[in-house]
Amino acid sequence: MSGETASHMNGSAASPATKWSPDSWRSKPIKQCPDYPDKAALAKSISELKRLPPIVHPREIVKLKQHLRDVARGEAFLLQGGDCAELFDYCEQNAIESKIKLLLQMSLVLIWGADKRVVRIGRMAGQYAKPRSSPMETVNGRLVPSFRGDILNGFHADERELDPGRLVRAYHHSSATLNYIRAAISSGIADLHRPLDWGLGHVRDPALKEKYSEAVKFLTEMLRFMHTIGADKNEKLDTVDLFTSHEGLLLEYEEPLTRLLDNPVHAPTSSSSTTYPKEYYNTSAHFLWIGDRTRQIDHAHVEYFRGIANPIGIKVGPTTPADDLLALLRTLNPSREPGKITLITRYGAGKVASLLPGHIRAVEDSEYARTVVWQCDPMHGNTQSVSGGIKTRRFSDIFNELQQTLRIHKDQRSYLGGVHLELTGDAVTECLGGSENLDEDDLSTNYTSFCDPRLNEKQALELAFLIADHYRC
C-alpha cells in the first residue's frame, strides 16, 4: 500500500486538499524550527534515521492507547514524569534506574490513594528537544545561541552551533535508554516483592510523617499479602509497564521515524485479505505531545500530528482560546477515539480557577465529551525567577494548582485522569519548599537542571502522597 492511499487511515478528513504524509508539515508555517547551516549533513542524518529500525513497536503504542482509553473513562490514572531537558549524559544506569524506581513508588502511592490502576509514562528516552522563548542568551557575558536541547546543540557555550549529527546520536541514546528500561524491568527492578526504601527520614512535620508511614505500612503489607496468596502472579504484578514520551518538537527527527505499519489490532485474520489497515506510527516513542508554543491549528506541528496513530498530548494554557481547543480536537482526532488525546493543562496556581472551567465545558459539552484524558501539569505555569535570575518553582504553588484542578474537575463532574511532572530521582535542589523546606539559599547546593527546575525524589513522592490523600478524604 502506498503512503498516499494509506494517508487517511487515521481518520483525517479525506479531501485532496488535506492529504497527509509524514512530510506534509513541510509546506506549513512553523515555529521553533532550526535553520541548519549544513544542509548536506542534515540530509545524511535524515536518511540514516530512515534506515534505522523503529525504537518502539505499534503493538506497544496501541496498548498504551487502550490504557489511555481507560483513563479517559475514569477507570485508571496516568502518571507521566521525567526531566524537562533529558541530556545524552543521562543515558546511564543509575540515572535510569532511579527514575524508574521513583515512578514506580509514586504509582504505588497513587494506586493506594485513588484505588485505580496507574498507567506510567516517562519523559524519558527521547526528551531531547527544547522550545526556547529567545534564540540567543548571554553566557558569562557572551551572547550565544540558546541551548535547544542535546538533539540540536550542546549546552557548553562553545557548542551552540546546530549540529545535524546530533539527530542520529539522539536515536542511539533513546534506543539505549529504552533498551535498559526494558532490561531492568524484565529483570525485576520493579519487582514488587522486594522491600522498597521509602526514606521518609526527611519529613519534619510529625503529623505528615505519621500519615506517610501509615501508607507505607499498608502498601508493604498489601504487597506481602498478595505475594503470599499468589495474586501477584495471576495479575502479572511481578513487573510493571513503563511507556516513553517526549515533546514532538523537532520534526526533522520525527518524520524519518514515522513508519507505515500494520495495525496490530486489526491485522487480517485470513490470508486472502489484502486490505488490512496500515497506519502511520511515530516509532520514536509511545506518546508524543505538542508544546504550548507550537499548537497553532494551521501550522506544521498540528499538520504532522494529525497523521500519526500514536496517542498524543496537547499542552493547554492561558493562551489557549476554548474555540482553538475544539478545532484542535476536530483536526487531531476526527473519529473521536477515546484516549487518543490527552489535554495537559498548565495555567499556574493564580490562573487555573478562572480558565480551567471554561476549557472543561467547551470539551465536555461538545461531541468530544468523555473522550479526552484531562491531565494536570502543575509545573509550567508556576516557574519564577528568584535572586540571581535562578529559575525555580514553589512546591506550594505546584500543589496548589493541582489541588484546585482536582476540585474544579469534581465540581464540573469531569475526571482528572493524571498528572504530568518534571522530576528526577536525584537529590537536586531546584524547587523551593516541600517537607525539607528548601529555601532560596539551598538552591545552589545541587542545581543541575539544564532547563526547568525539577521536583527531587522526596518532593515528587510527597506530591504523590498529597494526591493520594485527596482521594482518600
Ligand code: PEP
Ligand atoms: C515542557 O513540557 O518542558 C514545556 C516546555 O512545556 P510547555 O510547552 O507547556 O511550556
Ligand code: MN
Ligand atoms: Mn519544562
